Amino acid sequence: MIRELILLFFIVIAGTGGELALSRAMKQIGEVHDFRPMSILRVMARAMTVGWMWLALLLMATGFFALLGMLSLENVSFVIPVSALSYFVGSLGGMLLLGEKVTPQRWLGVLLVCFGVTLVWMGKG
Amino acid sequence: MTSHRNLHVKTFVLIFFMVIFGPVGDVFLGKGMRQVGALNSWAPLDLFHFFFRAFTSGMVWAGILSLLAFFVSYTLVLTWADYSFVQPASSFAYVIVALLGHYALNETVSPLRWFGIAIICVGVLIVGQTPPRTTEVPAGQPSAHENPLPPGGRAAVPAQNLEQAG
Numbered sequence: 020m021i022r023e024l025i026l027l028f029f030i031v032i033a034g035t036g037g038e039l040a041l042s043r044a045m046k047q048i049g050e051v052h053d054f055r056p057m058s059i060l061r062v063m064a065r066a067m068t069v070g071w072m073w074l075a076l077l078l079m080a081t082g083f084f085a086l087l088g089m090l091s092l093e094n095v096s097f098v099i100p101v102s103a104l105s106y107f108v109g110s111l112g113g114m115l116l117l118g119e120k121v122t123p124q125r126w127l128g129v130l131l132v133c134f135g136v137t138l139v140w141m142g143k144g
Numbered sequence: 145m146t147s148h149r150n151l152h153v154k155t156f157v158l159i160f161f162m163v164i165f166g167p168v169g170d171v172f173l174g175k176g177m178r179q180v181g182a183l184n185s186w187a188p189l190d191l192f193h194f195f196f197r198a199f200t201s202g203m204v205w206a207g208i209l210s211l212l213a214f215f216v217s218y219t220l221v222l223t224w225a226d227y228s229f230v231q232p233a234s235s236f237a238y239v240i241v242a243l244l245g246h247y248a249l250n251e252t253v254s255p256l257r258w259f260g261i262a263i264i265c266v267g268v269l270i271v272g273q274t275p276p277r278t279t280e281v282p283a284g285q286p287s288a289h290e291n292p293l294p295p296g297g298r299a300a301v302p303a304q305n306l307e308q309a310g
Contacts, residue, residue, distance in 0.1 A: 038227065038231065039227060041218075041219065041222060042222045042226075042227035042230075045219055045220075045222040045223045046222070046223065046224075046279070048223050049223060050223050050224040051220050051223045051224070054220075059216060059220065062219075062220065062223070063216065063219065066219060106231060106232055106235065109227060109228065109231045109232075110228040110231070110232070112227070113226055113227040113228030113231075114228065117226070117227060117228075117279065118279055119226040119227065119228045119229075119278050119279055120278035120279075121228050121278075122274055124270060124273065124274055125228060125229070125232075125270075125271055125274045127267075127270055128232055128266075128267045128268065128269075128270035128271030128272075128274070129228070129232045129267065129271065130267070131263055131264070131266055131267030131270065132232045132235045132263075132264055132267035132268065132271070134260075134263055134267075135235070135238070135260045135261065135262075135263030135264030135265075135266075135267055136235060136238060136260070136264065137260070138256055138257070138259055138260025138263060139238050139242070139257050139260035139261060139264070140260075141256060141260070142253075142254040142255070142256030142257030142258075142259070142260055143254075143257060
């Protein structure tokens with residue numbers, strides 16, 4: 020069980036942490052106004068020069084491999100509610116680490132999404 | 145007012161791309177890899193044949209390109225929108241997956257799953273009514289509310305245009 024808990028920790032924290040780092044990296048790049056292909060390519064190339072981007076890729080890869088590891092130990096029905104939990108952790112991280120203002124209205128929406136995602140997976144069997 | 149609308153429109157357009165390209169990419173890649181078949185041995189020659197089959201499959205390439213489009217849309221929208229806005233809003237992909245399954249693949253979607261999908265829709269609708277960006281634009285960066293300024297600090301707009309606008 021300890022092994023599962025460690026993997027669970029990595030799936031949620033590394034996976035969501037990676038996306039938070041990605042968000043931090045892209046805020047550093049600044050708002051995109053020009054959506055022509057060459058301009059988008061330049062934005063992506065610039066993103067690869069930001070340290071947060073590399074941290075994001077490292078954390079997301081860790082989260083992905085932790086998910087693969089967990090799938091080899093437990094069945095999908097155990098693993099998937101974790102993805103519902105990541106919506107909650109993601110908003111909490113956005114608020115605490117990125118300074119986003121998560122209003123009660125947004126929290127309500129996030130909690131409904133968590134609940135809905137859990138129901139969708141429960142209804143899959 | 146218009147700039148707020150623009151911000152909303154481009155946020156929703158990119159989230160729309162995410163919820164379409166993400167599931168479509170998963171489906172293509174899944175189908176493509178099943179066509180390629182399982183990797184039975186780690187011998188170098190078998191590995192070479194496996195990757196050769198994978199990278200010559202149109203279905204695998206369609207999956208890779210769709211997922212690339214998903215990732216580019218995701219990174220672009222995060223240049224201005226809150227993560228706590230984009231992440232729950234992109235859960236609309238679950239709705240797309242169920243609708244694709246039901247209408248395109250004739251899969252049976254259980255009532256519990258439809259109920260979950262309805263709850264997700266309500267959640268996304270509620271999140272979607274909050275402002276996409278709640279953090280301040282760092283100094284020196286042009287925001288969606290203004291055009292990028294020239295080095296002089298003022299937008300190069302002819303005086304008569306300003307008068308007409310005023």
